[in-house]
Amino acid sequence: MNGKKILFVSSELVPYLPENEVSLMSYETPRMVNSNGGQIRIFMPRYGNINERRHQLHEVIRLSGMNLVINDMDMPLIIKVASIPKERIQVYFIDNEEYFKRKATFTDENGTLFPDNDERAIFFAKGVVETVKKLNWSPDIIHVHGWMASLLPLYLKKLYADEPLFAESKIVTSVYGRSFEGELDEKMMSKIAFDGIPEEAISLLEKPTYNNLLKVAVDSSDAVILAAEELPEDLQEHIDKLDKPVLPYVSLQEFEEAYADFYTNKVLNATVK
Numbered sequence: 001m002n003g004k005k006i007l008f009v010s011s012e013l014v015p016y017l018p019e020n021e022v023s024l025m026s027y028e029t030p031r032m033v034n035s036n037g038g039q040i041r042i043f044m045p046r047y048g049n050i051n052e053r054r055h056q057l058h059e060v061i062r063l064s065g066m067n068l069v070i071n072d073m074d075m076p077l078i079i080k081v082a083s084i085p086k087e088r089i090q091v092y093f094i095d096n097e098e099y100f101k102r103k104a105t106f107t108d109e110n111g112t113l114f115p116d117n118d119e120r121a122i123f124f125a126k127g128v129v130e131t132v133k134k135l136n137w138s139p140d141i142i143h144v145h146g147w148m149a150s151l152l153p154l155y156l157k158k159l160y161a162d163e164p165l166f167a168e169s170k171i172v173t174s175v176y177g178r179s180f181e182g183e184l185d186e187k188m189m190s191k192i193a194f195d196g197i198p199e200e201a202i203s204l205l206e207k208p209t210y211n212n213l214l215k216v217a218v219d220s221s222d223a224v225i226l227a228a229e230e231l232p233e234d235l236q237e238h239i240d241k242l243d244k245p246v247l248p249y250v251s252l253q254e255f256e257e258a259y260a261d262f263y264t265n266k267v268l269n270a271t272v273k
Helices: 020-033 116-135 152-157 186-191 210-219 233-240 255-267
Strands: 005-010 039-045 065-068 073-076 076-083 088-097 140-147 168-174 223-226
Touching: 005 020, 005 116, 020 039, 020 088, 020 140, 020 255, 039 116, 065 116, 088 116, 116 152, 116 186, 140 152, 140 210, 152 168, 152 210, 168 210, 210 233, 223 255
Parallel strands: 005 039, 005 140, 039 088, 140 168, 168 223
Antiparallel strands: 065 073, 076 088
């Protein structure tokens, strides 16, 4: 991985959120790349339940201040950063008062999905791309973890298809078993289509379930990692039909060599679709 630039984009990340399969692998994978001589950038949403004082988040003025248009609404983009001290890893946080101030990640105190989770996912995807453009940092690999980040492959391949910074970037999506019950907003498809993304690329989102979100993500990716021993049958069948590299599930204890080999020999050599 020496010298390779890898952008990690995740829904959740320890130590900022509680440990689960997504947040842990979203930490361990960049740590592995970092320790093997790779260059990394990590992005996640700045949820309101992240303790800014304890984790020493601070705003990056030169990266903040842009407005992103979400479903014909101007939404201000705020960028914050923090460091994971023991690993010397810097994390960029995508923030917006309307979408991320509330003191929870995906659901309210009753476990009900926030009604604007679809817009939060759109904002996060566009916010990551626009910030990386400002950083003028061209990644060799973009590795996506978690459903809140799952629109990024679609936006990169459709809305930002002509962006030279990402012309050679290969997109990897890790697919987890950790999902959500129910569906996101029924107008999600039209909100994405508002950005000029063709409806045939998002027809699955007529029913915006976890499985369909991840199907859209893997369809726009260059390679896929199975990050759970068991996936929903419907989603697994969709992945089995893909004509692109797929890494079968590897345990946390054995992932380092398998992921490094997959990046080097499969992802970087994959044909960009």
